Amino acid sequence: MDQTPAGTDFPHQSVTFPEGLALDCGRVLPSVTVAYRTYGTLNAEKTNAILICHALTGDQYVAEPNPETGKPGWWEIMVGPGKPVDTEKYFVLCANVLGGCMGTTGPRSPHGERPGALWGTAFPVITINDMVRVQKRLVEHFGIGKLFAVIGGSMGGMQVLAWAAQYPQMVFAAVPIAAAANHSAQNIAFHEIGRQAIFADPDFRNGNYWAEGVRPERGLAVARMTAHITYVSEEALTRKFGRKLQNDEGFPALGEQFAVESYLQYQGSSFVQRFDANAYLAITRAMDLFDMAAEHGGTLASAFRGTKTRFLLVSFSSDWLFPTAQSRAIARALNHVAANVSFVEVTSDKGHDAFLLDEPDFHTTLHGFLAGCAEHAGLA
Amino acid sequence: MNVVQSRKIRVDLELIADFVQPGARVLDVGCAEGQLIEHLTKTKNCDARGIEIDMEEVQRAIAHGLPVMQGDADTELVTYPDAAFDYVILSRTLQAVEQPREVLRQMLRISTHAIVSFPNFGHWSLRLQLLTRGRMPMTAGWNRMWYETPNIHPCTIKDFFALCDMDGYVVEDWLAADEQGSRTPWRRSPGLANLFGEQGLFLLRKA
Numbered sequence: 122m123d124q125t126p127a128g129t130d131f132p133h134q135s136v137t138f139p140e141g142l143a144l145d146c147g148r149v150l151p152s153v154t155v156a157y158r159t160y161g162t163l164n165a166e167k168t169n170a171i172l173i174c175h176a177l178t179g180d181q182y183v184a185e186p187n188p189e190t191g192k193p194g195w196w197e198i199m200v201g202p203g204k205p206v207d208t209e210k211y212f213v214l215c216a217n218v219l220g221g222c223m224g225t226t227g228p229r230s231p232h233g234e235r236p237g238a239l240w241g242t243a244f245p246v247i248t249i250n251d252m253v254r255v256q257k258r259l260v261e262h263f264g265i266g267k268l269f270a271v272i273g274g275s276m277g278g279m280q281v282l283a284w285a286a287q288y289p290q291m292v293f294a295a296v297p298i299a300a301a302a303n304h305s306a307q308n309i310a311f312h313e314i315g316r317q318a319i320f321a322d323p324d325f326r327n328g329n330y331w332a333e334g335v336r337p338e339r340g341l342a343v344a345r346m347t348a349h350i351t352y353v354s355e356e357a358l359t360r361k362f363g364r365k366l367q368n369d370e371g372f373p374a375l376g377e378q379f380a381v382e383s384y385l386q387y388q389g390s391s392f393v394q395r396f397d398a399n400a401y402l403a404i405t406r407a408m409d410l411f412d413m414a415a416e417h418g419g420t421l422a423s424a425f426r427g428t429k430t431r432f433l434l435v436s437f438s439s440d441w442l443f444p445t446a447q448s449r450a451i452a453r454a455l456n457h458v459a460a461n462v463s464f465v466e467v468t469s470d471k472g473h474d475a476f477l478l479d480e481p482d483f484h485t486t487l488h489g490f491l492a493g494c495a496e497h498a499g500l501a
Numbered sequence: 502m503n504v505v506q507s508r509k510i511r512v513d514l515e516l517i518a519d520f521v522q523p524g525a526r527v528l529d530v531g532c533a534e535g536q537l538i539e540h541l542t543k544t545k546n547c548d549a550r551g552i553e554i555d556m557e558e559v560q561r562a563i564a565h566g567l568p569v570m571q572g573d574a575d576t577e578l579v580t581y582p583d584a585a586f587d588y589v590i591l592s593r594t595l596q597a598v599e600q601p602r603e604v605l606r607q608m609l610r611i612s613t614h615a616i617v618s619f620p621n622f623g624h625w626s627l628r629l630q631l632l633t634r635g636r637m638p639m640t641a642g643w644n645r646m647w648y649e650t651p652n653i654h655p656c657t658i659k660d661f662f663a664l665c666d667m668d669g670y671v672v673e674d675w676l677a678a679d680e681q682g683s684r685t686p687w688r689r690s691p692g693l694a695n696l697f698g699e700q701g702l703f704l705l706r707k708a
Contacts, residue, residue: 452572457580457582459586464572465570466556466571485560490566
């Protein structure tokens with residue numbers, strides 16, 4: 122069943138589930154391909170599996186170079202032999218999300234109802250829950266009945282919450298990092314700027330840009346630049362760039378640059394090399410639609426009633442995109458149902474992106490939490 | 502694997518642990534880095550968790566494999582459901598919270614029992630200092646100046662009995678201890694305990 126998915130150029134490792142997937146929006150995807158990577162060894166009892174959920178623009182290449190970009194895995198600092206998520210001890214699984222552009226079914230996959238065409242903007246509206254349903258199939262494909270842990274930051278954290286709410290019996294420990302139980306109006310607003318930038322690019326061609334041999338690179342780059350500002354703190358930007366000029370001579374006219382402008386432009390242009398605009402549209406929308414309380418009668422706590430899962434919530438002090446208050450709200454909802462919850466705010470000036478970066482306190486905390494859980498799970 | 506190593510436990514925490522039945526659901530409010538939680542988990546097979554206000558202590562506790570959440574006793578206890586625990590513990594923290602009476606009320610709402618320890622402001626040495634010097638007393642236990650002490654609600658063992666009486670809490674057990682946490686012999690006389698005990702330790706339940 123493992124095969125190369127159609128619609129992408131690179132042969133990502135993947136598995137296809139031909140039986141179709143009913144989506145939250147009411148439509149059914151006729152078949153779903155999931156691209157994934159694994160690290161470490163699944164033990165005989167299949168009890169040592171950790172699922173890592175990636176963020177908006179992440180991928181399945183957690184702990185090894187991404188073969189398309191050649192860049193290091195996005196969480197190599199956290200996942201690997203001897204790392205906080207130790208692949209000598211745990212079997213780590215990570216899948217590209219539904220709607221993504223790294224091999225999992227998404228807007229760039231063959232259209233489900235029109236042979237020969239690609240989905241493009243006709244790709245059904247997907248949700249975080251839909252992403253998790255796809256991951257569940259992959260987990261079951263490995264014969265894993267219960268995940269030792271589900272870990273993810275940002276949108277990955279949303280998936281962790283959705284896992285814990287939808288399949289509590291399959292999650293021993295859940296670690297939503299720099300996450301929120303819903304996407305705030307401000308978050309949606311920033312996403313909308315990004316989407317409008319893509320729509321405004323003449324090369325977008327109503328989402329049919331592949332057919333016409335172009336890509337909305339400028340629009341997608343602006344979307345990334347805007348988003349990138351939300352991932353870092355004012356402090357970090359000031360520390361890195363301040364008001365430095367790129368060329369330190371006289372008055373910068375337009376076109377000449379502050380260092381921070383050049384940095385953002387670099388972020389934008391490198392992003393368009395690895396990410397697809399339609400996937401960006403589909404996934405940002407899925408994040409915007411996320412609202413766990415609304416899904417559970419308006420009360421977040423109801424999502425977790427009776428849960429036996431052990432939770433660790435981590436926020437970062439300078440994260441203004443998913444601020445500490447949102448993690449604390451989740452912790453309190455978990456208190457409401459007397460769940461086993463640990464919660465800490467890590468002091469950092471690196472903003473939302475801190476979860477991806479070298480934050481020793483965070484790494485020690487996660488490592489210790491997993492070790493404690495392993496003891497309780499009998500994974501000595 | 503032995504990440505969660507046993508550590509020597511403070512004497513006063515042992516006295517508290519003696520009040521806890523094996524296998525109980527426990528919340529330790531102001532748990533610091535989680536010594537008591539660990540002790541109760543390991544030696545009494547309890548489902549023990551903690552709340553701690555100091556972020557660094559919380560981090561150390563979690564990194565040690567213990568379930569602890571950062572939060573403030575004055576504001577977090579309301580988020581738990583009724584009778585979620587068998588014991589809620591407030592060790593040497595009552596005098597530092599904003600609203601001791603409300604915190605106690607919340608403790609006995611979310612738990613069948615409350616275990617409370619506090620430094621006794623009625624100890625003779627404090628009384629003597631106030632009487633002779635006319636200044637706020639300073640001792641090993643009360644060692645911060647009045648303008649910077651976190652202990653904003655000092656009380657005596659007698660005061661605490663009075664509060665329990667007023668709010669209808671049953672004192673199931675109590676004792677007085679010295680600063681190190683060794684049990685003192687004043688156990689059956691509140692008056693003597695109030696004079697000679699450096700800490701009071703109470704096991705309460707709702708009437």
